[in-house]
Amino acid sequence: MEEKYKKMFSRVKASPEKIQEVIAMTESRKPRRIVRNLLVTAAIMALAVLTAMGANAASGGELFTYVVSCTFNGQDSETVEYHLDSGDVVKGGLGSYVVIEGEDGKAVITYTDGDGNEVSNSIDAFSFEAKTAKAVTE
Amino acid sequence: MTAEEFAGYAKRYGDTVYRVALNCCKNAADAEDIMQTVLLKLYREKTEFDSEEHVKRWLIRVAVNEGRKLRSSGWFKRRASLEEYAGTVDFESPEESELFIIVMALPEKYRVPLYLYYYEDYTIKEVAALCKLKESTVQTRLQRARERVKKALTKQEEDS
Incomplete structure (x- = not known):
């Protein structure tokens, strides 16, 4: 069975167009600034969650793109772009970080660690200063 | 990167x-x-x-x-339809296509360990780590999956 199984699955392949699509997405993307601290990003996004949730409620659940820039330690800045879908799930630019509202109303960030495991942390205890925040209807 | x-x-x-x-x-x-x-x-x-x-x-x-x-x-x-999808895959023979349908008809909990063990050649320990399961669970699932596939193949032979 082992040999037949291997032979059979070797025929099952992803569409080369879909793989090429992903490669094209990354090639057309400008190199991103390295985030010095994941929690800083998380904190930025926590602010974005709160801002976006309010705006989304006001818009009647319309899909928005939000861009939040933040100054950290007076020099580093990072722009986080994400989509707000249903009012409770927010994704980072390419979907690496997901911020959701926890059961207790706190923001919870979920990300993938070096072993590919999903890690969730509550991020209510971080402070930051947001420079700009704007919402753009898609 | x-x-x-x-x-x-x-x-x-x-x-x-x-x-x-x-x-x-x-x-x-x-x-x-x-x-x-x-x-x-x-x-x-x-x-x-x-x-x-x-x-x-x-x-x-x-x-x-x-x-x-x-x-x-x-x-x-x-x-x-899985049959519809199987029709788009370049299988070498109808038997290969049938094996695909049989394997995909297994419950999800059997399919992934089976694939990692038989196709990717990971050990039971490695499959357990990749699926976040106990080694004994992987072993049991592999055994049950094998039995189910064999049974389905035998039934198919008898029917034809």
Whole structure:
């Protein structure tokens, strides 16, 4: 069975167009600034969650793109772009970080660690200063 | 990770991620979405990978996670006929296509360990780590999956 199984699955392949699509997405993307601290990003996004949730409620659940820039330690800045879908799930630019509202109303960030495991942390205890925040209807 | 490095990984492991995703969600369109999501996550990942194998295991692990997430979400709705999909795959013989249908008819909890063990040649210990299961659970699932496939193949032979 082992040999037949291997032979059979070797025929099952992803569409080369879909793989090429992903490669094209990354090639057309400008190199991103390295985030010095994941929690800083998380904190930025926590602010974005709160801002976006309010705006989304006001818009009647319309899909928005939000861009939040933040100054950290007076020099580093990072722009986080994400989509707000249903009012409770927010994704980072390419979907690496997901911020959701926890059961207790706190923001919870979920990300993938070096072993590919999903890690969730509550991020209510971080402070930051947001420079700009704007919402753009898609 | 540079765009060139990423393109290399995407070409080398795109099929692996797709097959794992297909075993998770049993649907080609969802599997392609998962493959793209997982590859994009790799591109953004800041982890310093120790080796090519580390990258591959990371991709498989994230694909399993994404598959589970999709299954538990309301988005797991799209259902296309598996027979229809099998018709689009370049199988060498009708027997191969039938084996595919039999394997995909197994419950999801059997499909992924079976694929990682038989196709990717991971050990039971490695499969357990990739699926976040106990080794004894993997062993039992592999045994039951083998029995079910054998039974289905025998029945098919008898029917024909």
